[in-house]
Amino acid sequence: MEVLLLKCGEIVLKGLNRKAFEDRLLGNIKRRLKHVTPCEVAMRQSIIYVWVEDDSKTDAVLDVVRKIFGIASICRAAVCEKTLEAMQQTAETALAGHIAGAKTFKVETKRGDKRFPMTSIEVSQHIGGEINHKYAHLKPDMHTPDLTIHFEIRDEHAFVHAGPEPGAGGMPVGTNGRAALLLSGGIDSPVAGYMMAKRGLELVGIHFFSYPYTSERAKEKVVELAEIMNPYTGRMPLLVVPFTKIQEAIRDNCPQEIFTLIMRRFMMRIAQKLAEQNQCGALITGESLGQVASQTMPSMAVTGAVCSLPVFRPLIGMDKEEIVQIARKTGTFETSILPYEDCCTVFTPKHPNTKPKLPKILEAEAALDVENLIEEAVSNIEIIITGKRKKDE
Numbered sequence: 001m002e003v004l005l006l007k008c009g010e011i012v013l014k015g016l017n018r019k020a021f022e023d024r025l026l027g028n029i030k031r032r033l034k035h036v037t038p039c040e041v042a043m044r045q046s047i048i049y050v051w052v053e054d055d056s057k058t059d060a061v062l063d064v065v066r067k068i069f070g071i072a073s074i075c076r077a078a079v080c081e082k083t084l085e086a087m088q089q090t091a092e093t094a095l096a097g098h099i100a101g102a103k104t105f106k107v108e109t110k111r112g113d114k115r116f117p118m119t120s121i122e123v124s125q126h127i128g129g130e131i132n133h134k135y136a137h138l139k140p141d142m143h144t145p146d147l148t149i150h151f152e153i154r155d156e157h158a159f160v161h162a163g164p165e166p167g168a169g170g171m172p173v174g175t176n177g178r179a180a181l182l183l184s185g186g187i188d189s190p191v192a193g194y195m196m197a198k199r200g201l202e203l204v205g206i207h208f209f210s211y212p213y214t215s216e217r218a219k220e221k222v223v224e225l226a227e228i229m230n231p232y233t234g235r236m237p238l239l240v241v242p243f244t245k246i247q248e249a250i251r252d253n254c255p256q257e258i259f260t261l262i263m264r265r266f267m268m269r270i271a272q273k274l275a276e277q278n279q280c281g282a283l284i285t286g287e288s289l290g291q292v293a294s295q296t297m298p299s300m301a302v303t304g305a306v307c308s309l310p311v312f313r314p315l316i317g318m319d320k321e322e323i324v325q326i327a328r329k330t331g332t333f334e335t336s337i338l339p340y341e342d343c344c345t346v347f348t349p350k351h352p353n354t355k356p357k358l359p360k361i362l363e364a365e366a367a368l369d370v371e372n373l374i375e376e377a378v379s380n381i382e383i384i385i386t387g388k389r390k391k392d393e
């Protein structure tokens, strides 16, 4: 039988809220594993045990658990009786691959059950000696061994593993509230969502859609991005906002060099409205300082001026290459670079203003019926529930 031993990350620091944090993490783990295979998930002395009934499913369970925020480290352990023979035997079978691939090793034992008749040092010395004797290619090395064989002797069982691997880190999704992610089809916004989910935010996606300037396929791409993010973010509803009429009104009535900025201000206003309707405490965008004309400091001042909710821009200080690295890791990159147009690129000005002044923007917006345009867009959103499709298929 195999079990995953999970150590919680920062939630350990949370004092009185700790119980709420732990409950949320346990709930998130159970919910995400429900569709994989039957598992028992329980917490004991700050360690979460995931008991996998069917050993052949451990890899699949690991894949899921690696993406759950709030977990600092993961040990894949074999379970055995608390006798020296069983522990050694289990180490030899469960860690056969590790043993074959290592040149040096040591044994480390933790004895949680103080009734166990030997000290941890005695256990390590005994089993270490046996293994050293049995495998000629393995030399003991107490400082930098290739392999550390860990034994943990707990109340009911002993566990054997080769040490922890890092978990996804961060805080359990939901423990810091909920925020609205402005999700385009690009590389950046899915990464921004990933980073804020990592800080414990539950996400509601908002996508601005300019049919027929952008195609159905472009919308599908955004839904797909949300699906790929799901293992990290948990279920994320996607609100699709019809944006065509607003873009046409801007094109027909405003100076070209500030098209994009006015459009971005509409996005922020609408996002704020939808955020409030959906109990979101902040907006999240994928902006990065100076990446494009609408992401200079003066441009962001102008676009941020329309909303009172905090705007989180987790990529603000990152290079494109660093962003791409995360997009590759989470798996959104390949979908993001599919060549479907985004509404931002539809009416891109040739010479965008990179140092906009607010009075000029306000003057241009005076030509538009801002309130009604927003009202109409908000009342015609389409809600897509992501994270459901695969299981229903």
Ligand code: ATP
Pocket (backbone or CB within 6 Å): 181, 182, 183, 184, 185, 186, 187, 188, 189, 190, 206, 207, 208, 209, 267, 284, 285, 286, 287, 291, 292, 294, 295, 342, 343, 344
């Ligand atoms: P991305 O790679 O996320 O598309 P970008 O570098 O293309 O970002 P912009 O197109 O200027 O930058 O958009 C900046 C941010 O505005 C995006 O990261 C996203 O949060 C939001 N945004 C842009 N277009 C849309 C859209 N069609 N729907 C929802 N949000 C959008």
Ligand code: MG
Pocket (backbone or CB within 6 Å): 184, 185, 186, 342, 344
């Ligand atoms: Mg974009």
